[in-house]
Structures are given as C-alpha cells and as structure tokens.
Amino acid sequence: xxxxLVLFFGLILLLGFSxxxxxxxxxxxxxxxxLTGPLADPGSRAKAACDVAAEIIxxxxxxPGIPYSKTQGIPNKGGAKIVRKYYDTQGSPEVGKAExxxxxxxxxxxxIIGAYQSSVTKPTSFVAERQKFxxxxxxxxxxxxxxxxxxxxxxxxxxxxxxxxxxxxxLNDMKxxxxxxxxxxxxxxxxxxxxxxxxxxxxxxxxxxxxxQIVADIPYEFKATDVNAEVLKVKAAxxxxxxxxxxxxxxxxxxxxxxxxxxxxxxxxxxxxxxxNPVFAKELGKTVENYMGSCTFAEDxxxxxxxxxxxxxxxxxxxxxxxxxVAMEALTSVFVAADAFNRAKDxxxxxxxxxxxxxxxxxxxxxxxxxxxxxxxxxxWIDSTMSQVVGGDYKVxxxxxxxxxxxxxxxxx
Amino acid sequence: MDTTIxxxxxxxxxxxxxxxxxxxxxxxxIWGVMDILNFAHGDFLMLAMFSSFxxxxxxxxxxxxxxxxxxxxxxxxxxxxxxxxxxxxxxxxGLIALLATFGLSIFIRNLVLFFVGPNYxxxxxxxxxxxxxxxxxxxxxxxxxMSAIGCVLxxxxxxxxIARTKFxxxxxxxxxxxxxxxxxxxxxxxxxxxxxxxxxxxxxxxxGMLSNxxxxxxxVGLNFAxxxxxxxxxxxxxNISGAFLAGIFVxxxxxxxxxxxxxxxxxxxxxxxxxxxxxxxxxxxxxx
Numbered sequence: 001x002x003x004x005l006v007l008f009f010g011l012i013l014l015l016g017f018s019x020x021x022x023x024x025x026x027x028x029x030x031x032x033x034x035l036t037g038p039l040a041d042p043g044s045r046a047k048a049a050c051d052v053a054a055e056i057i058x059x060x061x062x063x064p065g066i067p068y069s070k071t072q073g074i075p076n077k078g079g080a081k082i083v084r085k086y087y088d089t090q091g092s093p094e095v096g097k098a099e100x101x102x103x104x105x106x107x108x109x110x111x112i113i114g115a116y117q118s119s120v121t122k123p124t125s126f127v128a129e130r131q132k133f134x135x136x137x138x139x140x141x142x143x144x145x146x147x148x149x150x151x152x153x154x155x156x157x158x159x160x161x162x163x164x165x166x167x168x169x170x171l172n173d174m175k176x177x178x179x180x181x182x183x184x185x186x187x188x189x190x191x192x193x194x195x196x197x198x199x200x201x202x203x204x205x206x207x208x209x210x211x212x213q214i215v216a217d218i219p220y221e222f223k224a225t226d227v228n229a230e231v232l233k234v235k236a237a238x239x240x241x242x243x244x245x246x247x248x249x250x251x252x253x254x255x256x257x258x259x260x261x262x263x264x265x266x267x268x269x270x271x272x273x274x275x276x277n278p279v280f281a282k283e284l285g286k287t288v289e290n291y292m293g294s295c296t297f298a299e300d301x302x303x304x305x306x307x308x309x310x311x312x313x314x315x316x317x318x319x320x321x322x323x324x325x326v327a328m329e330a331l332t333s334v335f336v337a338a339d340a341f342n343r344a345k346d347x348x349x350x351x352x353x354x355x356x357x358x359x360x361x362x363x364x365x366x367x368x369x370x371x372x373x374x375x376x377x378x379x380x381w382i383d384s385t386m387s388q389v390v391g392g393d394y395k396v397x398x399x400x401x402x403x404x405x406x407x408x409x410x411x412x413x
Numbered sequence: 414m415d416t417t418i419x420x421x422x423x424x425x426x427x428x429x430x431x432x433x434x435x436x437x438x439x440x441x442x443i444w445g446v447m448d449i450l451n452f453a454h455g456d457f458l459m460l461a462m463f464s465s466f467x468x469x470x471x472x473x474x475x476x477x478x479x480x481x482x483x484x485x486x487x488x489x490x491x492x493x494x495x496x497x498x499x500x501x502x503x504x505x506x507g508l509i510a511l512l513a514t515f516g517l518s519i520f521i522r523n524l525v526l527f528f529v530g531p532n533y534x535x536x537x538x539x540x541x542x543x544x545x546x547x548x549x550x551x552x553x554x555x556x557x558x559m560s561a562i563g564c565v566l567x568x569x570x571x572x573x574x575i576a577r578t579k580f581x582x583x584x585x586x587x588x589x590x591x592x593x594x595x596x597x598x599x600x601x602x603x604x605x606x607x608x609x610x611x612x613x614x615x616x617x618x619x620x621g622m623l624s625n626x627x628x629x630x631x632x633v634g635l636n637f638a639x640x641x642x643x644x645x646x647x648x649x650x651x652n653i654s655g656a657f658l659a660g661i662f663v664x665x666x667x668x669x670x671x672x673x674x675x676x677x678x679x680x681x682x683x684x685x686x687x688x689x690x691x692x693x694x695x696x697x698x699x700x701x
Binding site for chain 1: 415418421422425426429522523526530531532533534535537543545547552553554557626627628630631632633635636637640664667668669671672675676677679680
C-alpha cells in the first residue's frame, strides 16, 4: 500500500515537471506599427503578415524553405509559443517613442519589431538602444538607420542605398539596350524616407561621371491635398525618368495628375512605399500601367517558390489582398525573431541581441539567401528586384534571374 | 516660365480652389451662425467620400448618381450632430462645444476605422473617372473640372439661399443677435439645426465629388480640414463670399507659389500669407 502511494505521488511529480504537460511560457514580441492615422493601411497589412508568421511558427505546416513551420513553437525553448502584442504609433514619432517607453516599462516583451516609417523607427530604436533592448526593424528603408552605430538595432529590408544601386544598374542596362536615359527627376516626400532616398540618388548621380543628371529636385509635403504644382515641375524639366519616394495616397494623386496634365515620362520608378501596395496596381488600372519600382515580393514570386502560395493565401484571408514587399518583410521579421529566441542562451535582452547578431537564417520568403546581419545591423543576404505594373499585376522585370516579363520602356501612353 | 505651364498652374489652382471653397463654406456657415468651430468637418467630408464609395461598391451606383443621396445623408448627419452633440452644450462657454466636436471627430474616424478598416479605396470606374480633355493646349481632368463647376454652383446656391430667401433672413438675424431673433418669433434652435445640416450637406457635396478622383481612407478629411480652417480665417469667420474667394486664393497660392518658390514651401506660403493677413486684419480679408 505504502509502496503504491509513493509510486502514485512520484508519477504525479514526474508528470508535473515533464515539458509535455508543463508547457513553456509563451514568448512575447512587442510590435510597433501605425494602426491608426494616415498610414493605418500599411500598418494593418504588416500586422496581418506578422499574425500569419506567428500562426505558422506556433502551428505545424509543411512549408519547405520556411524554418520553424513544422515544429510548433520555439523548439529549444520547450515549444514556447510566440505571442504578439501590438502598439499603435499612429504614424507619429512622438507617439511611437511613448509606446516604446511603455513596452520597456511593462517589461514583458523580449524583442521589439517596428515601426514601418523610417521617421518613427529612428527615435523608437534610440529609446530601445538607451535601455539596451533588442529592436528588429522589418521594413524601414532609410539607409541612415543602420549608420548610427547602434548595437541593439537590426534591419531586414534593403535600404534606399540598395534600391538606388539597383535602380542605376537597371538604368545602365536600359542604356545598353539603346534607351535614352540621362535626365532624372527626383520627387520625394519631406520625411526621413524621402530625404534619404534623395541623398542616395544624388550620391549615385555624382558617381556616374556625368552619365546622369538630376534635372528636377522636387520635395513635397507628406499628406498633400494636391500635387499639380509638383507634376508641372516634372513636366517643365522633361526628364527621361522620374524617381519617386512616395506613400500611397500621394502616389495615387501623382499618378492621376500625370495622366490628367498630359505629362508623359518614359519611365516612372518608385522606391518602396505606396507603389508596392497592391491596391495601387489593381484599382488604378491603366493610369499606372508600366509604372516600375523596387520590390521584395510580387505575386509571380509564387511561380518560383510554390510554398509562398500558402503564406499569400493565409494573408489574403485576413486583408483580402496579396502580400507585397513590405508585408513580406514584416512576416519574415517574426521568423527572424523566432530563430533568435531559439538560439539565445536565455531570453534576456543581451542574449537575444547576441543571437540576432549571429543570425544566419535561410528563408524562402524574400529574394536572396535569407537574413544575416553585418556589424551595422543591416541584412546582407537580401536582394531587391524591379517590378512593373502590367495589366493590373506586378511583374518582376529585373534582374533576369527573377524576371517573369520583359521591361516595357517607354511606358505605354 | 512657359506660358502654357503658367496657365495650367492657374487652372489647377482654380480647380482645387473651388473645392476648398465649398468645404470652407460649410464650415464658415456653422461658425457664422453659431460661433462654433466644427472640428469634425473634415470627418464629415470623409463620411461623404465613404458613403459614395460604399454605394458604388455595394449598389453599383456611380458617384454622380449617388450624389443627391450622399448630400441628403450628410444633411441628416449634420442635423443629428446638432441634436445630440451641439444642442446639449449650447449656452455654455464656446470651448465646450469646440471640444465636443473634437471628440466627435475622433469618434467618427475610429468608428470608420473599426467598421470599414484602414485600407485605401479608389473609385476608378465611374462616369467621370480617368477621362481627360485638352483645350488651348491646357489639360483638364473631367472629374476635377466637374467637381469645381459643381462646387461653384452649390456655393452660389448657398449664397443666394442666405441672401435672398426668408430662411436666409432668419439665419442672418440669428447670426447677428440670437436673443432678438427669438423675440421676433424666429425658432433659433431650428435655424441652428438647419445651419448645421446645410454646412454638412455642403461638405457632403464636395466629398461626393472628390470621391471621383481622390483616394478614400479614414484620415482623408484631416488634410482638407486644416486647409479649410485657414480659408475660413482668411476669408473672415462667417463670411460666405469671403470663404469662396479665400478658397480660390489658397488654391492659386498652392499651385503658382508652389511652382515658383518650390512645392516643399507651398503650405508654408499659405500659412505665411494667413499670418500676414490676420496680423493686419484679425477678422480676415472680408470679415467685419
């Protein structure tokens, strides 16, 4: 009888400490995004993408090339689930800073992911750095973000610098094909994103030994109600190509103004931003036919990597439109976080930071090999591609290894 | 500067200026009669644009055809706003009504965000959408041109309504002295309610027309609201013809000034001119 009781309680104790029964504590990630305000649309798309990533990590899916899809949680942390807590920046650097302070005071999150706009990412990551807290940026593109010598800041997306290098390689190729390309008009919003994109283009033009000239430098107010003056400036300059660093609502105003004012530029190239939003190509139809821009995801990537269809379908079920580059970068960031948690010796800020710094994650979500950060915190395994709107869809047109369609140059009138 | 480009800037300035004017007329009407600055005015514009879009998306109604319904709907929104938000705070310090409209603005925006979502919407298959024409070397978008013409007509109609009709006289009387108007047998609460409705209907018309060529999202009204506050102050609080002319003035400064000095300074220019005007004429260009 005594022996039976000892055995019974022994078994209970054993089961109590068994990992299968005593589930590991979930790991919280704080996600800073503009969920209200003028950029609520891209913010909510990023949120949906992060939700998809967490569902895959926490569940079990057969997705070759997508790590942590089969394992149900974080394997080395007892199968701990990823928990997301969203914080709304409202698109404002001040609100973003206050929310970051709140995340740090709450003390539950093990990592911050944010914050879409470069102008919000910059101050919020400073707040995190001051507290020596790891900050993973998925999509902000200002090259300056990884030039600040921060130790706790990491970025997945290609920067304006990478996009600029790609644009000029593309333009050089167009030149070789006999297209007339030398005069550039630069149109950019007066924000961190716009100013840095403009700086990178200026540097590239200066290095081109006169092969390219900037014939119009047109900054404009973010949240503009009317862009006719800007478009007429472009018209007066008669460029061969216009480069945009523009968010969605202004990009749409620009597209409509180019059309209504009869401004025909042979090529219209966009840094990441409004151009990538699938609504742009789908809803504006012929108005934006043959517009081009950098992209880290287009629907026809699925033809090259079939597993992306599952991700796209899951995303589409939430927001009723396809993934775009920005959303895919946000989605990837949660996998990078999961990988860092998995490899970190514990979940202290320094251990997570060290794990991020040594990331070598091969993942099929983005063009390029995956994610590996250099000393500045910039992902050096990512590539960018050039897409073009063809018949209301984004088609990758450059470089050749990713291309599914031929570049249309000049744009069809 | 190329003459064609200069003329195109003038035309563009006028086209957007007329739309600004009608939005500001709705705002100045409410201020002129009730001494209340309606902070939710931009959100009324957004409601009109979303109403137009939803009728287009769900019923297949072209924004031009749904326009009378949008205007009627916004008139009702104005009446209800007066009944539920403004009337309870009438007679208290003006700041309370101002804060009430501020709260209403946040409420409307978040309500739309919650029910409709933050996504950008575009009406790109309407009767007016995507149609352009040229005249004397100048380019016109049909939707913008029709919007501008419509806004001029409605502004003129509002002006005539106030200047020439019995309702207009009672409105002006209430505006000048509410207590005396009451003694003369004018139902001032009814005048206030109709004024709020009329102001919202004006912005309803502008929103219905804007939906033909402008992206629709929950924050869209903010951009226009700030500009219409400036226009109302420039034209003189409560002055309809002042708001009309100031709207055109702002449209022209934005376009011509923006082109000549730099697009990055076009809003700075508008605000500098606004500061100069109110420092010299605190009641605005046409205020008394």
